[in-house]
Amino acid sequence: MGYGSKDIKNIVKEILEEKKDIGGIKNIYFVGCGGSLGALYPAKTFVERESQVLRSAWINSNEFVHSTPKDFGENSIICLACHKGNTPETIKAARLGKEKGAAVIILTWLEESEIIEFGDYIIHYTFDASPDHLAGDIDYAGEKTQCALLVAVELVAQTEGYANYDKFYEALGMISNIIRNARTHVAARAEAFAEEYQNDSVIYTMGSGAAYGAAYMESICIFMEMQWLDSSSIHTGEFFHGPFEVTDANRPFMIQISEGSTRELDERALTFLKTYAKRIEVLDAKELGLSTIDASVVDYFNHALFNNVYPIYNHALAVKREHPLTTRRYMWKVEY
Amino acid sequence: MGYGSKDIKNIVKEILEEKKDIGGIKNIYFVGCGGSLGALYPAKTFVERESQVLRSAWINSNEFVHSTPKDFGENSIICLACHKGNTPETIKAARLGKEKGAAVIILTWLEESEIIEFGDYIIHYTFDASPDHLAGDIDYAGEKTQCALLVAVELVAQTEGYANYDKFYEALGMISNIIRNARTHVAARAEAFAEEYQNDSVIYTMGSGAAYGAAYMESICIFMEMQWLDSSSIHTGEFFHGPFEVTDANRPFMIQISEGSTRELDERALTFLKTYAKRIEVLDAKELGLSTIDASVVDYFNHALFNNVYPIYNHALAVKREHPLTTRRYMWKVEY
Known part of the structure; x- marks a missing residue:
């Protein structure tokens, strides 16, 4: 079995x-x-x-x-x-x-x-x-x-x-190469990210659509769990109805720009951040090669791309902060 | 119409x-x-x-x-x-x-x-x-x-x-009084809360079940939007799978303990917080009078209770921080 x-x-x-x-x-x-x-x-x-x-x-x-x-x-x-x-x-x-x-x-x-x-x-x-x-x-x-x-x-x-069944499997056949290329593509900027954000105590993640789960995972599993940073995963459509009031020149945002139906939501949030925030890290699925996937199914592949690009950033940040990703204070160590 | x-x-x-x-x-x-x-x-x-x-x-x-x-x-x-x-x-x-x-x-x-x-x-x-x-x-x-x-x-x-239709309407007839009593009940502790947390830059909210939305609202609409504090609404069941690693003696958590089916999740998180966090504000629906509502429908009334008790805390905090709840820097003020 x-x-x-x-x-x-x-x-x-x-x-x-x-x-x-x-x-x-x-x-x-x-x-x-x-x-x-x-x-x-x-x-x-x-x-x-x-x-x-x-x-x-x-x-x-x-x-x-x-x-x-x-x-x-x-x-x-x-x-x-x-x-x-x-x-x-x-x-x-x-x-x-x-x-x-x-x-x-x-x-x-x-x-x-x-x-x-x-x-x-x-x-x-x-x-x-x-x-x-x-x-x-x-x-x-x-x-x-x-x-x-x-x-x-x-x-x-x-x-x-x-209806898009064949397109879906076609995309599935393409995702591994796209991810591999994207991981190489962000290597230098991940180092710059780690250099820039090594002393911050809070980093927000942002995303939308089927990719929101990737922003959630990065926030709770990496920034909170593995780096003990304050964090939240903000939906880019919800951003303008509350969360955006925390925006200032200091607070860091790591934002996913998805390919597909909800891209407009992400781009709107990015436009705002570019005006009122100064410290933004952009993961743009289009720039990272996802637009070769058919538009009818691309929504569902953003998550895999972002989720596998984050580790390059996470490793660089952990090294720079001298806080290994394996370090825990409670998980597997105490009763809960 | x-x-x-x-x-x-x-x-x-x-x-x-x-x-x-x-x-x-x-x-x-x-x-x-x-x-x-x-x-x-x-x-x-x-x-x-x-x-x-x-x-x-x-x-x-x-x-x-x-x-x-x-x-x-x-x-x-x-x-x-x-x-x-x-x-x-x-x-x-x-x-x-x-x-x-x-x-x-x-x-x-x-x-x-x-x-x-x-x-x-x-x-x-x-x-x-x-x-x-x-x-x-x-x-x-x-x-x-x-x-x-x-x-x-x-x-x-x-x-x-x-099946619980009549019980639901019965509860609906009770909720106003429960809320009014609860709001009076927390008046003194809301003042103490404001005194204690007036200088913090991050406050987490926590909750579960049908009441999770109340924790979400308090986090994004009050702490982030109206007080410009860093915040996130942590699901009490998810807490142990990442977020709990940020727990320490300084970070403040405002936790909803719901009445009903998911109470055990909230209580588990509270037990952990009592051991490893020192600064916790507890909103317990049972203590606030919600348990007079029938168990078959009580899950769905936690939200109304918490959502209407929060304003007592919010007002006290805003006064103490000298940051009125009406203050905005972007909402209704700039293009977005």
């Missing part, structure tokens, strides 16, 4: 076959904690925007267990991400899925772990396990974000149909 | 009657910007957790217009909040609703405004318009958050049925 991203088409087919006589699949829940939840954000957005019939939500594992949607049951898929398979809240969510008769898909990295017994389908994703994720030699199309997206794409395609 | 919260049952009935021959209502979108979006969070959570069939999402107005869900059309309700009826992005979302044949419900405060022509149903909610919202003499059951919730409750009840 172990699958890779290339098996997802058949996994979904098998689930639909199995559920055929009891009404099929009516909803899909994307559940996880922290970075594992963030990585599922594009898949959640895909179902929200592209499906006509599937109910869906994106919920922290512990909240899902304590406040479970009423329709969660044998007509459900729960798609969980759990990196090492040992997060107690996510294990509980998987177990709940088993108990309720849902199809349980677990995205995980390790071959063996505690969570595996609660999954119907264990998908082992690719992951750059090198120090600070710098090796860059993996198949990025097989990462957890893309695996979750494929679950969503296949589910929509095999039930109600998805 | 102007309705109040008491008309919502009939509004939903009329929409369902009108849509009967074209397949009924299949989805409901909660759309707004900033605080107006935050106020819709409990309604979104209600549909997500209680409905078996309705598709739903909670989306910033500008993102909704640029990245519209594919199923948005004549089988849709769009429920928008727009306080003064002049937010351009929300007006565009309402206009899009009209163009697509959706039933457009607009929650607003003013009698007349730009947005009104794009709504099928204009619901005028109650609002404490006194300086710093201190008067406390309004019917809190008629506020925008409760109006949106009623749209959700009536929609679910009148289509698939909602």
Whole structure:
């Protein structure tokens, strides 16, 4: 029992076959904690925007267990991400899925772990396990974000149909090279970023659309968790309705400019920042090569690009601040 | 054309009657910007957790217009909040609703405004318009958050049925008194809060479940917008998967302890904070009187309670910091 991203088409087919006589699949829940939840954000957005019939939500594992949607049951898929398979809240969510008769898909990295017994389908994703994720030699199309997206794409395609299906797989075939080139492209500016922001105590991230999850992950997993900096991930559309009042010449913003439907939101925020902020780091998906992907599906690939460009910045910042990304004060060290 | 919260049952009935021959209502979108979006969070959570069939999402107005869900059309309700009826992005979302044949419900405060022509149903909610919202003499059951919730409750009840319907209305009849008592109850501690945190540059808010929107609003509309403080609203279930690494004896956290299904998440975060943080302000819904509401519906009333207790703290903090809540540097002052 172990699958890779290339098996997802058949996994979904098998689930639909199995559920055929009891009404099929009516909803899909994307559940996880922290970075594992963030990585599922594009898949959640895909179902929200592209499906006509599937109910869906994106919920922290512990909240899902304590406040479970009423329709969660044998007509459900729960798609969980759990990196090492040992997060107690996510294990509980998987177990709940088993108990309720849902199809349980677990995205995980390790071959063996505690969570595996609660999954119907264990998908082992690719992951750059090198120090600070710098090796860059993996198949990025097989990462957890893309695996979750494929679950969503296949589910929509095999039930109600998805017009851009071929374009999606075409893009998937292009993403690894785009990411590799982008990582090389930002090497020098990442060093300059680290030099500039090494003494700041707060750094905001910004983004929109299906890529918002990447801004969320960078804020909570890197700046807060791994650098102990104050941070928040600000949605570029929400920025003008409150958060923008903190803007001044000193506060640093790291802003994602997505390719696709919500680019205008990001550009509007950037225009404001260029006028009233002075310290801005721009990750522009277009400049980073994403516009070679077809416009009909590009929205869903911004996350993978940003999420894999950030590590170049993160490593440079950690070195300059002499605060290794592996340093923790609480995680894995104390009871909580 | 102007309705109040008491008309919502009939509004939903009329929409369902009108849509009967074209397949009924299949989805409901909660759309707004900033605080107006935050106020819709409990309604979104209600549909997500209680409905078996309705598709739903909670989306910033500008993102909704640029990245519209594919199923948005004549089988849709769009429920928008727009306080003064002049937010351009929300007006565009309402206009899009009209163009697509959706039933457009607009929650607003003013009698007349730009947005009104794009709504099928204009619901005028109650609002404490006194300086710093201190008067406390309004019917809190008629506020925008409760109006949106009623749209959700009536929609679910009148289509698939909602078992706790009577309990919900019973709670609605209790919420005003609970809020009024709670506001009096925190008066002294709000002064102490202001004294303690007047010189801080960052304050985090925390919460979970249907009440998370209240933590979001306090963070972006008060701390960031009205006090120019760094802030983020941390989900108490997500806290342990990244954000908690910023915890130390100095960083202030203002944490909501909800009554209902996600209380355990909040209590877990509070236990951690009590051990490793020293500066914590606790808003406990149980202590503030919410537990008189039936457990089957209490989840959805935490938001109204917290959202109306915050102003007591906000006023005290603004006075102590000599930074009036009305002060802006960009909003309404510059082009953006």
